Amino acid sequence: MNEKICNYRNELYELKERQESLDYKIYEMRERSKKIERLLDERRNLEKEIAYLSMKINEITQKTKDQEELRMFEEGEE
Numbered sequence: 001m002n003e004k005i006c007n008y009r010n011e012l013y014e015l016k017e018r019q020e021s022l023d024y025k026i027y028e029m030r031e032r033s034k035k036i037e038r039l040l041d042e043r044r045n046l047e048k049e050i051a052y053l054s055m056k057i058n059e060i061t062q063k064t065k066d067q068e069e070l071r072m073f074e075e076g077e078e
Helices: 002-077
Strands: none
16 A cells, blocks of 8 residues: 555656646746747837838938929929
8 A cells, every 4th residue: 555655656746847847848938939029029110110211211212303303394494
């Protein structure tokens, strides 16, 4: 009878060790997931900034072209 109890205790101990190991791995994965989410958020923000700056560059480029065309047109009329 004592041998059975001893075997069960050993098995219980091993199972608890495995459980703790899995708990730690789960914790690590959750921490990585949080880091990945932060990086994805940062990337989304950068994409928005890039799109905004690209739009501004396009606006300025278009204004410059329009002004150049107007200048050339006005010079042509003189």
